[in-house]
Amino acid sequence: xxxxxxxxxxxxxxxxxxxxxxxxxxxxxxxxxxxxxxxxxxxxxxxxxxxxxxxxxxxxxxxxxxxxxxxxxxxxxxxxxxxxxxxxxxxxxxxxxxxxxxxxxxxxxxxxxxxxxxxxxxxxxxxxxxxxxxxxxxxxxxxxxxxxxxxxxxxxxxxxxxxxxxxxxxxxxxxxxxxxxxxxxxxxxxxxxxxxxxxxxxxxxxxxxxxxxxxxxxxxxxxxxxxxxxxxxxxxxxxxxxxxxxxxxxxxxxxxxxxxxxxxxxxxxxxxx
Amino acid sequence: xxxxxxxxxxxxxxxxxxxxxxxxxxxxxxxxxxxxxxxxxxxxxxxxxxxxxxxxxxxxxxxxxxxxxxxxxxxxxxxxxxxxxxxxxxxxxxxxxxxxxxxxxxxxxxxxxxxxxxxxxxxxxxxxxxxxxxxxxxxxxxxxxxxxxxxxxxxxxxxxxxxxxxxxxxxxxxxxxxxxxxxxxxxxxxxxxxxxxxxxxxxxxxxxxxxxxxxxxxxxxxxxxxxxxxxxxxxxxxxxxxxxxxxxxxxxxxxxxxxxxxxxxxxxxxxxx
Numbered sequence: 032x033x034x035x036x037x038x039x040x041x042x043x044x045x046x047x048x049x050x051x052x053x054x055x056x057x058x059x060x061x062x063x064x065x066x067x068x069x070x071x072x073x074x075x076x077x078x079x080x081x082x083x084x085x086x087x088x089x090x091x092x093x094x095x096x097x098x099x100x101x102x103x104x105x106x107x108x109x110x111x112x113x114x115x116x117x118x119x120x121x122x123x124x125x126x127x128x129x130x131x132x133x134x135x136x137x138x139x140x141x142x143x144x145x146x147x148x149x150x151x152x153x154x155x156x157x158x159x160x161x162x163x164x165x166x167x168x169x170x171x172x173x174x175x176x177x178x179x180x181x182x183x184x185x186x187x188x189x190x191x192x193x194x195x196x197x198x199x200x201x202x203x204x205x206x207x208x209x210x211x212x213x214x215x216x217x218x219x220x221x222x223x224x225x226x227x228x229x230x231x232x233x234x235x236x237x238x239x240x241x242x243x244x245x246x247x248x249x250x251x252x253x254x255x256x257x258x259x260x261x262x263x264x265x266x267x268x269x270x271x272x273x274x275x276x277x278x279x280x281x282x283x284x285x286x287x288x289x290x291x292x293x294x295x296x297x298x299x300x301x302x303x304x
Numbered sequence: 305x306x307x308x309x310x311x312x313x314x315x316x317x318x319x320x321x322x323x324x325x326x327x328x329x330x331x332x333x334x335x336x337x338x339x340x341x342x343x344x345x346x347x348x349x350x351x352x353x354x355x356x357x358x359x360x361x362x363x364x365x366x367x368x369x370x371x372x373x374x375x376x377x378x379x380x381x382x383x384x385x386x387x388x389x390x391x392x393x394x395x396x397x398x399x400x401x402x403x404x405x406x407x408x409x410x411x412x413x414x415x416x417x418x419x420x421x422x423x424x425x426x427x428x429x430x431x432x433x434x435x436x437x438x439x440x441x442x443x444x445x446x447x448x449x450x451x452x453x454x455x456x457x458x459x460x461x462x463x464x465x466x467x468x469x470x471x472x473x474x475x476x477x478x479x480x481x482x483x484x485x486x487x488x489x490x491x492x493x494x495x496x497x498x499x500x501x502x503x504x505x506x507x508x509x510x511x512x513x514x515x516x517x518x519x520x521x522x523x524x525x526x527x528x529x530x531x532x533x534x535x536x537x538x539x540x541x542x543x544x545x546x547x548x549x550x551x552x553x554x555x556x557x558x559x560x561x562x563x564x565x566x567x568x569x570x571x572x573x574x575x576x577x
Contacts, residue, residue: 250567294523
C-alpha cells in the first residue's frame with residue numbers, strides 16, 4: 032500500500048486524510064498537540080509520527096500556512112529519494128522560488144480551490160475536495176514519477192486538474208480568492224465599528240452572511256497569504272477601489288441610469304458563473 | 305375568507321402568494337404581461353385582477369421596486385376604507401414620507417429580510433419568508449386593525465417581527481444589505497474587466513461565489529434602493545473605503561502583525577453571527 036504523509040492536520044490536511052484513508056496508508060504530523068489529539072480522535076490518520084518520520088513516505092502533502100511551507104521545505108533532512116512532495120498552499124510563486132534545487136523534481140506545487148472559513152482538525156470534511164478545481168503549477172520542472180503520483184491522487188479525489196504557471200496562478204487567485212477575503216474582513220470590521228452593531232447584525236440575512244463569511248477565516252493563514260501575494264493583491268485592490276469609487280461618485284451625482292448600467296454589466300456574471 | 309391582494313408578482317410577491325394561498329384568498333396584479341402568465345401557470349394567486357380591483361381587498365401587499373411603491377400609493381383610487389396596505393420595500397423613510405395622510409393609518413411599512421439574487425415569478429419560493437426577520441416601522445402611526453392584520457399575517461408566515469423607526473431602519477439596512485450589494489456589484493465588475501476573466505473565473509470556489517452572488521441581483525430594483533437610501537449608503541461606503549484602504553496601507557508597509565490584528569478583530573463576527 033502506498034504511504035501518504037500529511038504535515039498539518041487542520042481543515043485542509045484533515046479533510047485529505049479522511050478522503051485518502053483506506054485507499055492509502057496515511058501518517059500525519061502536526062506540531063500543535065491539540066491538533067494531534069483531535070486528529071487521532073476523529074481518525075484523520077492511521078498514525079501520528081514525528082517530523083523526521085513523516086518525510087519517509089511515497090507522497091508527502093504540506094497542508095500548513097504558506098510561510099510554514101517555505102520553512103518546511105528548507106528543513107527536510109530525511110526525505111526518500113523519490114518522495115513526491117505536494118504543497119497545498121494558496122500562493123505558488125514565492126514557494127516555488129524557495130524549493131531547494133536538489134528536491135525540485137520531487138516537488139508538485141498544487142492549490143486546491145476548496146476550503147471553508149473554519150479551521151482545525153474538527154473542521155475536516157471528507158468530501159471537501161470532490162468536484163473542485165486543483166491548480167498544478169510549473170509541472171515542467173517536476174519529475175515524471177511525481178507528476179504521475181499527483182495526477183493519480185487528485186483523480187482519486189475526483190478533482191478537476193487545471194495547469195498554469197505559478198506567476199499566472201498568483202495573479203488569478205489574487206482576484207478570485209485573496210481580494211474577496213480582504214474585502215470581507217474589511218466589511219466585517221466596518222460594520223462592527225458601528226455603535227449599534229448588535230442591532231444592525233440582528234437584521235442580517237443571506238446577503239450579509241455570504242459577504243461576511245470569509246471574515247471568519249484564520250488570521251494566521253491569511254497573514255501569510257497576503258504577505259506572499261501582496262503585489263498582485265495590491266494591484267487588484269486598487270482596481271476594485273476604483274470601481275467602487277466610480278459607483279460612489281455616480282451615486283453622489285444622482286446618475287442613476289449609469290449606476291444601473293454598471294449593475295447590468297455586473298449581471299453578466301450570470302453567463303459565466 | 306380574508307382576501308389578500310398582491311401588487312407585483314415577482315420573487316417577493318410570488319413567494320408571498322405561494323405561502324398565503326389556501327389560508328387566504330389571494331388575488332394579484334402585475335403590469336408585466338409575462339409575469340401574469342407565469343404567475344397563473346405556477347399558481348401563485350387564485351386570480352389575476354386589474355389595478356382597480358386589487359385595491360378592494362382586506363390586506364394589500366406592495367411587492368414592487370421602491371420607486372414603484374411611491375407611485376402606487378399616490379395613485380390609489382379604489383381602496384377599501386379599512387384596507388391594510390403593507391409595503392415590502394427595502395427602504396422605508398422616503399416611502400413613509402410619501403404616504404398620503406388620508407391613508408396613513410391604513411399603512412404598515414414592512415421590510416422582510418429575505419430574498420435571493422433571482423427575480424420574477426419563476427424565482428418564487430414558498431418558504432422564502434419562514435424564520436426570517438421582518439422589520440415593521442413607525443407603527444405608532446398605523447391603525448389598530450391594520451397592526452393586528454400585520455402581526456397575524458407575519459406570524460402566519462412564521463417570521464420574526466422586529467420594530468424600528470424608518471430612519472433607523474434605513475441606516476441599518478445600508479450596512480447589512482445595501483453596502484454589501486454595492487460591494488458585490490463592484491467586485492464582479494472589477495474581475496470582469498480583466499482580460500483573462502474567463503480563466504480567472506474558472507478557478508472560482510465557494511468564497512468568490514458567495515461574494516459575487518449579490519452582483520446577479522436586479523438592476524431595476526437596486527437602482528431604486530440605492531437612489532432612495534443614497535445618504536446612508538454613501539456614509540457606509542465611505543467608512544468601508546477607509547477600512548479597506550487602511551488594510552491596503554498596512555500591506556504596502558508590510559505591517560503584517562497589524563494586518564493580522566485587523567483579521568482577529570473581524571473574526572469577532574463569530575461571536576455574533
